[in-house]
Amino acid sequence: MSGAVRLRVSELNKRFGGVVAVKNMSFDLRAGEIVGLIGPNGSGKSTVMSLIMGIQRANSGTIALDGTDIARWPAHRIARAGVAIVFQHSRPLQRQTVLENIKLALLPDSLLRLATEASVTERARAIAESVGLGGVLHRHPWTLPFADLRRMEVAKAVARDPKVVLIDEPFAGLTATEIKTFSDLIRSLRDAERAVLLVDHSVKSVAALADRVIAMYLGERIAEGNAAEVMQNETVRRVYLGGAIEAVKRTSAGADAATLLDIGSVDVFYGKAQALERIDLRVHQDEFVSIVGLNGAGKTTLFNAISGLVPYRGLIRFGGRDLRNLTAAAIARAGIVHCPETRELFGYMSVRENLDLGGGHLSSGERQTQLAWVFELFPILEQRQAQAARTLSGGEQQMLALGRALMMQPKLLILDEPTLGLAPVILAQMSKAIERLRKERSLTLLLAEQNVTFALPHSDRLYLLDHGRVAWQGDPARFAAEMRTGYL
Amino acid sequence: MTILTGARRALLAGAVGAVGLFPFGALAQSGDTIKIGVIGEESAVAGASLTKAAVMAADEINAKGGLNGRKVEIITYDDHSSAADAVRAFQRAVSQDKVVAVIASYISEVVLAIEPWSARLHMPFITPGAASNLISKAVHDDYDHYKYTFHGWLTSAFIAQAVCDYAKDEFVGPRHMTTAVVMSEDAAWTKPLDEAYLECLPKIGLKVLDHIRFNPDTSDFTPIFHQIEDAHPDVIVTGISHVGVQPTVQWHDQQVPIPMVGQSSQATTSTFWKDTNGAAEGVITDTAAAPGVALTPSTVPFVTEYEKKFGVTPSYTGYASFDMVHVIAEAIERAGGSTDPDKLVIALEATDHLGTMGRIQFYGRDNLYTHAMKYGPGLVTTIAIQWQDGKQMCVWPRDKANSKIAFPSFIKLHASAN
Amino acid sequence: MRAVQILVDGFAISSLYGLAAVGFTLIFGVSGVLNLAHGGIMVVAALIGWAAAAEFGLNSYAGTGLGILAGLATAYATYLIVVRPIQRSRAIRPEETEIFVLTGTLLWGIMIQVGMAYLFSDNPVTIRPLVAGVVNVLGVRTPANEILIAIIAWALIGLLWLLVNRTRTGKALLGASMNPRGVTLLGYELTRIYFIAWTIYGLLAGIAGVLLASFLGVGTANTGQLTASAFSIVVLGGLGSVSGSLIAAYVVGYLETMTAYLVAPTLRPIPALILLVLVVYVRPQGLLGRR
Amino acid sequence: MAFLRSRVLWIGAAVVVTAALLPLWLSAYLLGVLTAAYYFGVFAMAWDLLFGFAGEVNFGPTFLIGLGAYTAAILNSEFGLPIPVCVVAGALAAVVGGILLAVPALRLRGPYFGLVTLVAVLLLQNLIVIFAGVTGGEIGMTVPDVLSIDEKVNYWFALAFLTICAVLLYGLSRSAVGLILQASGQDAVEASALGFNVTKHKIAAFCISALFSGTAGALLIFYMGTASINTVIDLAIAVQIIIAAVLGGRRTILGAALGAVVLIVANEFLRPLGQLNTFVVSAVALAVILFFPEGLLGYALHRGERE
Numbered sequence A: 001m002s003g004a005v006r007l008r009v010s011e012l013n014k015r016f017g018g019v020v021a022v023k024n025m026s027f028d029l030r031a032g033e034i035v036g037l038i039g040p041n042g043s044g045k046s047t048v049m050s051l052i053m054g055i056q057r058a059n060s061g062t063i064a065l066d067g068t069d070i071a072r073w074p075a076h077r078i079a080r081a082g083v084a085i086v087f088q089h090s091r092p093l094q095r096q097t098v099l100e101n102i103k104l105a106l107l108p109d110s111l112l113r114l115a116t117e118a119s120v121t122e123r124a125r126a127i128a129e130s131v132g133l134g135g136v137l138h139r140h141p142w143t144l145p146f147a148d149l150r151r152m153e154v155a156k157a158v159a160r161d162p163k164v165v166l167i168d169e170p171f172a173g174l175t176a177t178e179i180k181t182f183s184d185l186i187r188s189l190r191d192a193e194r195a196v197l198l199v200d201h202s203v204k205s206v207a208a209l210a211d212r213v214i215a216m217y218l219g220e221r222i223a224e225g226n227a228a229e230v231m232q233n234e235t236v237r238r239v240y241l242g243g244a245i246e247a248v249k250r251t252s253a254g255a256d257a258a259t260l261l262d263i264g265s266v267d268v269f270y271g272k273a274q275a276l277e278r279i280d281l282r283v284h285q286d287e288f289v290s291i292v293g294l295n296g297a298g299k300t301t302l303f304n305a306i307s308g309l310v311p312y313r314g315l316i317r318f319g320g321r322d323l324r325n326l327t328a329a330a331i332a333r334a335g336i337v338h339c340p341e342t343r344e345l346f347g348y349m350s351v352r353e354n355l356d357l358g359g360g361h362l363s364s365g366e367r368q369t370q371l372a373w374v375f376e377l378f379p380i381l382e383q384r385q386a387q388a389a390r391t392l393s394g395g396e397q398q399m400l401a402l403g404r405a406l407m408m409q410p411k412l413l414i415l416d417e418p419t420l421g422l423a424p425v426i427l428a429q430m431s432k433a434i435e436r437l438r439k440e441r442s443l444t445l446l447l448a449e450q451n452v453t454f455a456l457p458h459s460d461r462l463y464l465l466d467h468g469r470v471a472w473q474g475d476p477a478r479f480a481a482e483m484r485t486g487y488l
Numbered sequence B: 001m002t003i004l005t006g007a008r009r010a011l012l013a014g015a016v017g018a019v020g021l022f023p024f025g026a027l028a029q030s031g032d033t034i035k036i037g038v039i040g041e042e043s044a045v046a047g048a049s050l051t052k053a054a055v056m057a058a059d060e061i062n063a064k065g066g067l068n069g070r071k072v073e074i075i076t077y078d079d080h081s082s083a084a085d086a087v088r089a090f091q092r093a094v095s096q097d098k099v100v101a102v103i104a105s106y107i108s109e110v111v112l113a114i115e116p117w118s119a120r121l122h123m124p125f126i127t128p129g130a131a132s133n134l135i136s137k138a139v140h141d142d143y144d145h146y147k148y149t150f151h152g153w154l155t156s157a158f159i160a161q162a163v164c165d166y167a168k169d170e171f172v173g174p175r176h177m178t179t180a181v182v183m184s185e186d187a188a189w190t191k192p193l194d195e196a197y198l199e200c201l202p203k204i205g206l207k208v209l210d211h212i213r214f215n216p217d218t219s220d221f222t223p224i225f226h227q228i229e230d231a232h233p234d235v236i237v238t239g240i241s242h243v244g245v246q247p248t249v250q251w252h253d254q255q256v257p258i259p260m261v262g263q264s265s266q267a268t269t270s271t272f273w274k275d276t277n278g279a280a281e282g283v284i285t286d287t288a289a290a291p292g293v294a295l296t297p298s299t300v301p302f303v304t305e306y307e308k309k310f311g312v313t314p315s316y317t318g319y320a321s322f323d324m325v326h327v328i329a330e331a332i333e334r335a336g337g338s339t340d341p342d343k344l345v346i347a348l349e350a351t352d353h354l355g356t357m358g359r360i361q362f363y364g365r366d367n368l369y370t371h372a373m374k375y376g377p378g379l380v381t382t383i384a385i386q387w388q389d390g391k392q393m394c395v396w397p398r399d400k401a402n403s404k405i406a407f408p409s410f411i412k413l414h415a416s417a418n
Numbered sequence C: 001m002r003a004v005q006i007l008v009d010g011f012a013i014s015s016l017y018g019l020a021a022v023g024f025t026l027i028f029g030v031s032g033v034l035n036l037a038h039g040g041i042m043v044v045a046a047l048i049g050w051a052a053a054a055e056f057g058l059n060s061y062a063g064t065g066l067g068i069l070a071g072l073a074t075a076y077a078t079y080l081i082v083v084r085p086i087q088r089s090r091a092i093r094p095e096e097t098e099i100f101v102l103t104g105t106l107l108w109g110i111m112i113q114v115g116m117a118y119l120f121s122d123n124p125v126t127i128r129p130l131v132a133g134v135v136n137v138l139g140v141r142t143p144a145n146e147i148l149i150a151i152i153a154w155a156l157i158g159l160l161w162l163l164v165n166r167t168r169t170g171k172a173l174l175g176a177s178m179n180p181r182g183v184t185l186l187g188y189e190l191t192r193i194y195f196i197a198w199t200i201y202g203l204l205a206g207i208a209g210v211l212l213a214s215f216l217g218v219g220t221a222n223t224g225q226l227t228a229s230a231f232s233i234v235v236l237g238g239l240g241s242v243s244g245s246l247i248a249a250y251v252v253g254y255l256e257t258m259t260a261y262l263v264a265p266t267l268r269p270i271p272a273l274i275l276l277v278l279v280v281y282v283r284p285q286g287l288l289g290r291r
Numbered sequence D: 001m002a003f004l005r006s007r008v009l010w011i012g013a014a015v016v017v018t019a020a021l022l023p024l025w026l027s028a029y030l031l032g033v034l035t036a037a038y039y040f041g042v043f044a045m046a047w048d049l050l051f052g053f054a055g056e057v058n059f060g061p062t063f064l065i066g067l068g069a070y071t072a073a074i075l076n077s078e079f080g081l082p083i084p085v086c087v088v089a090g091a092l093a094a095v096v097g098g099i100l101l102a103v104p105a106l107r108l109r110g111p112y113f114g115l116v117t118l119v120a121v122l123l124l125q126n127l128i129v130i131f132a133g134v135t136g137g138e139i140g141m142t143v144p145d146v147l148s149i150d151e152k153v154n155y156w157f158a159l160a161f162l163t164i165c166a167v168l169l170y171g172l173s174r175s176a177v178g179l180i181l182q183a184s185g186q187d188a189v190e191a192s193a194l195g196f197n198v199t200k201h202k203i204a205a206f207c208i209s210a211l212f213s214g215t216a217g218a219l220l221i222f223y224m225g226t227a228s229i230n231t232v233i234d235l236a237i238a239v240q241i242i243i244a245a246v247l248g249g250r251r252t253i254l255g256a257a258l259g260a261v262v263l264i265v266a267n268e269f270l271r272p273l274g275q276l277n278t279f280v281v282s283a284v285a286l287a288v289i290l291f292f293p294e295g296l297l298g299y300a301l302h303r304g305e306r307e
Helices: A045-053 A075-079 A097-106 A120-130 A147-161 A178-193 A203-206 A227-232 A234-241 A301-305 A328-334 A351-361 A363-375 A379-384 A392-408 A423-439 A452-458 A476-483 B004-023 B045-063 B083-096 B108-120 B134-143 B156-177 B190-204 B220-229 B245-253 B301-308 B316-334 B341-349 C002-031 C038-054 C060-088 C094-122 C144-166 C168-178 C180-185 C190-215 C222-237 C242-263 C270-282 D002-024 D028-053 D061-079 D085-106 D110-130 D151-174 D176-185 D186-194 D198-224 D235-248 D254-269 D270-292 D294-307
Strands: A005-016 A019-030 A033-039 A061-066 A085-088 A164-168 A195-200 A214-217 A220-223 A259-270 A273-284 A288-294 A315-320 A336-339 A412-416 A444-449 A459-468 A468-472 B033-039 B071-077 B101-104 B125-127 B150-151 B180-183 B207-214 B235-240 B260-264 B284-287 B383-388 B390-395 C133-135 C138-143
Touching: A005 A045, A005 A195, A005 D198, A019 A045, A019 A061, A019 A195, A019 B108, A033 A203, A033 B245, A045 A075, A045 A085, A045 A195, A045 C222, A045 D176, A061 A085, A061 B235, A075 A195, A075 D186, A085 A147, A097 A147, A097 B083, A097 D176, A120 A147, A147 A164, A147 B383, A147 C144, A178 A195, A178 A423, A195 A203, A203 A227, A214 A227, A214 A234, A214 D085, A220 A227, A227 A234, A259 A444, A273 A288, A273 A301, A273 A444, A273 B341, A301 A336, A301 A412, A301 C270, A315 B045, A315 D176, A328 A336, A328 C180, A328 D028, A336 A392, A336 C180, A336 D176, A351 A379, A351 A392, A351 C168, A363 A379, A363 A392, A363 A423, A363 C094, A379 A392, A392 A412, A392 B033, A392 D270, A423 A444, A444 A452, A452 A476, A452 B033, A459 A476, A459 B341, A468 A476, A468 B180, B004 C060, B033 B045, B033 B083, B033 B156, B033 B316, B033 C060, B045 B301, B045 B316, B071 B083, B071 B190, B071 B316, B071 B341, B083 B101, B083 B108, B083 D028, B101 B316, B108 B125, B108 B134, B108 B150, B125 B316, B125 D198, B134 B150, B134 B156, B156 B190, B156 B260, B156 B284, B156 B383, B156 B390, B180 B190, B180 B220, B190 B235, B207 B220, B207 B316, B207 C222, B220 C002, B220 C242, B245 B260, B245 D028, B245 D176, B301 C144, B316 B341, C002 C144, C002 C222, C002 C242, C038 C060, C038 C094, C038 C222, C060 C094, C060 C190, C060 D270, C094 D235, C094 D270, C133 C144, C138 C144, C144 C168, C144 C242, C168 C180, C168 C190, C180 C190, C222 C270, C222 D110, C270 D110, D002 D028, D002 D151, D028 D061, D028 D151, D028 D176, D028 D198, D028 D235, D028 D254, D061 D085, D061 D110, D061 D198, D061 D235, D085 D198, D151 D198, D176 D186, D176 D198, D186 D198, D235 D270, D235 D294, D254 D270, D254 D294
Parallel strands: A033 A195, A033 A214, A085 A164, A164 A195, A288 A444, A288 A459, A336 A412, A412 A444, B033 B071, B033 B101, B101 B125, B125 B150, B180 B207, B180 B235, B235 B260, B260 B284
Antiparallel strands: A005 A019, A005 A061, A214 A220, A259 A273, A259 A315, A459 A468, B284 B383, B383 B390, C133 C138
């Protein structure tokens, strides 16, 4: 279980401009153990990974590989020293075969060795076999299923027999069965006495594998221990669920009202990876519906499909009207206003300009009243009117994004992860704002959250998304009852 | 314009036909026609004039029954004024189309690139417009190798001489001018030109106050004119060919109070007035010949015919290439119909042809300018023309002149004297 | 005296450089396109403007107008025939679109140049000055036309500024240049925004073309030169930054004029080139470039 | 792929043999055209190694070519050194110039790198004009020695040169280094994470590209007998090279050579169109880019892979 310390990260810090991405991170990786590094988007876990790999330089701190500090080495030297990485999205050489792609990873970093010895080919073949690519050695990457591409990436990573293997989002885009075989593959790495670091959004997905889990939030370590411990950890639960789940009884609005949004067995593929699988979902007039589920479950993809940003199979109707042939912009004008996780603000424009653009389709009179209302909703925006959007704090930016969306007088508001990486104070404000929306405007809301506590009070109904499928649906009360445990 | 395009459409149609008819590389070859290759850039007025005039000359010869019975055929090539293209066209003319001689290009850079090939391939070659001294110098320095090249236009040195000659007659004498500034584009042909200017201008009594060479890519001439004005010369002596419209227009718009005389090749073309919207008024340039100026009996008929055919008057290259076709034809006759390169060279050296530009002869190998066109009274002297409301009027030599020199109002003669 | 001359002479040419470059940078900002047929568009405007007056006998104002329209038409053609097909092509990988747009517009530019030379010969032409005569500016005799051109150029740049910063359409343009997805989500059709951007660009390039033709004279041979200068000015100022391009235009304009005056007319373009290389090395994002 | 590679080998061999026999039928002039085309082929292949594999868009291939050509020309005409020496010197000059250009420029991305290479050409052009004393300025310079005045000899020499370069460059592109280059060009981060020093390999690619461009440039002027700006440096030449490579198919090396030959022969074939031939050729090239972005050979190969 606990072999020699392979990698020792201590006091690691990384800032991007003013933003602190990683703060005093310290942890060890031992030979023959699998460690899960988890945290929601923007928690800094991916940054830690690229710092270890040398893709980015740490501002301070050390990364010791078998005792030698590699923190300031260039990536290729670190790789040679025995650290390997499996990227989530990789771009294999399309004109070369699988075998050649693996051979690539075995080549010396020399300009003079033009010929590849037979031994290399043999080694490559062996590795291919070991990851279960034996059958497709001479196929071209673009003919392979997604799962096999992932295998190929692993093969490339382990080719140079690394001491430490970093794996980004090991299971993203894989089906349940594929996940199982892929997990075995990862275990085999551990059995080969390598130190493995899995970087993922959720404890759950790595729980089965990881000997140890480190949870990050806002650049800091918030918990460490085995999967079970971390899942029970209060801070972790607060980060993911927003603390203890308490049921909220609400008079379910518009359950009987007309169906506003009707989604029928929608599939979405990213290249070979299936992101959504036969999604059926219904939202009634004036209803507040929440989609909960961990990052990577497919919430954002679903929303992008609704607002016409990604191609999909299946049917999406809005007020009875098929959206397939509408452009994203037309859909927005039709009243489906999407306030994305990424906010998509105009960074170099002032707050006011951002809002005005949102209200662009209104008559100036309407725009004034709407603006007044938004300012009333978020007074801070009024004070910040003249400020450039990119200079706002995360919370203020989120308010601006929401405000800008409201300027469009949406019929259906799609709100994606509004609480992502926000301080509790802001959460409260957002929560109030949404509450007021329900009271003051006739509005239908489709909310995506991994923070269930935030979602519950505002939801008439919930859908739980898991690996691109609807895993559960029902009203908040039942959710509290049935999902309280084992949600993570 | 429309006529022109019409002509070009025809040319194009013909060309397309040609491509269609003969598969690549297999152009019909008949022994009894005498083929002359003519290389020039159709897009350039001077280049277009060059090829058109050559075709006219051939038609004229054929109309008179050809060269002792054999037809003269002109094969034209477009070199886009690029040395590389020109060399390839030359090779094509020689080994593909089996021409007996080549008339090519008015740009010294291009001609100097072709010259070694005429030597290597032993192909008689005449340029009807380039001016660089180096062309004939090469022949002089290594006669046996380069003897196939002839210079069918005055070398820079003689152009300068001509300019000095009429500057003496028209400006120093009657107008008491004493100072000048030389303004030339930085190009192959102007190097010897400027040397000659700097030598002969003082001789005729024009002190050279400044000598300005500028990048041929220059589009803004304001600084140059200001610099010239600061020197307060009586006259600007030009050596420009790649540029012409731009300096002229800016000279006019900025009302530079100093007359521009010398060599301005673009000003010799008939479209110059339109191109400059009349800013050409008062510009004086040296040229081969001009409409309505009977340098020789054949000048006027040629111009009239040319204008009838193409709707514009020929540029200086037109006169030259028209004459050179005849020169070659006569040489072949002199050689007893033989088109053997070496015989042809000897025959060409014996040239004495009364063409549209004057009486054409070439210097012998003992002369520094071997195979260059002879300059002088009774031979080719060139004339000075001035643009006067839309027309090219001949103002020098006096005996040929059909108008007097007159300058636009903004020209202040004797800027410096008083 | 020299100093004043440089000051006066450099001004008009610089403002023209600016006018030509602003459109170029706008297109890059909004639709990420470096249009190497830029010079071609200016040349078309100039030549048509000239031909309309000189060949078909329109009065010079009508001719100029026609020239500008021709420039606009060419800009549309560039977008519809070359740029958009490449951007939408499935066969071209996103990361390769850039090089394809560059190569495509390059070829298109050559076609324009050769085509125009075929129709109008490669002689440079000039459009009759909008106003004749000269005025004395600080003791420097300057064509009234040159002054008018500087004024027009600045008026247009002012208009553009108003359009971008004071109108909703302009805001949408600006938004698209920062975050295309953002404006889509707000219900603005990108295709329409691009169309507007190319319209503005076509007009600016066309006007710059005819003004240049009436100020200095333009010929098909200038095509490449015009593209290159716009390209380098825009990079110098920072790709996509309008104000940056304006500043850069003046830097280049005056640098060239000074070289022509103080060093030698032959060396005119060189210092600007060297400066460009230095800036690109030291500060790749250009003088006022973002990120 | 292995099968495909051998197929390429056989086809290549067949092509070379046929090409070598052409002088039996073709006129001296056509041989001349092909000769020039072959040197162009080398330019294009060298460019493709840089763009197709290292993923760097070099707008100034003529900077490298010009360095090679003019160095050789000057050494030959000024000091009368024998052709081989001049060619070697030219090649070295190109490599040195290439390094001086690449080392700082490779820090730049996309259009910036392109622009710098472009400006390099313009500067070289101006320098040549300024030092007209040695370089002959716009006139260019005539070199005393030429490879041969016999078209056939010139042709075979060029063909041999092209073949050798093709074998070397194609081999390189298929070799370990080629694989690494391709990886670096496609995704520098991933390549370095696999343990490859991307910068080192890109600079190497630049040097190799420079080496071949320079050599070809030097040989070209000893074939043409003259070195002038608009034969070896002018941006128009650079444009043609880029078009040739894209036309023939990026990332294929051989395609670049094919494209160059097609382009030049087409240009010559359309000469009867006079001034319009450039127009037509550009239009065709544009059409190919729009409809077969893979390029001629790329398209064929891809078809092959799909089958």
